[in-house]
Amino acid sequence: MHVFVNTDKCQGHLRCMDLAPDLFDCDDLGYGVVTATGPVPEALEEIARRCAANCPERAISLR
Incomplete structure (x- = not known):
């Protein structure tokens, strides 16, 4: 899994x-x-999912 922040969406x-x-x-x-x-x-995958789910602008994506 990779995590990304869309800087155009992030507030x-x-x-x-x-x-x-x-x-x-x-x-x-x-x-x-x-x-x-x-x-x-692997130990941080669940917290990465939680971060994506809690982003108000949905600026975090996981692939």
Whole structure:
């Protein structure tokens, strides 16, 4: 699984960063960015799904 943030949709609520600081951070403008490179570790897949489900703008996608 890979996780992505659509920067055009992100409004900077940063729920993703609150839920999964090992996967997300914020950029200089306060928008969410993925910090994990490559596939999401298996141990963090469920939290990545939770982040996608809790994003108000649906800016997080999983593939």
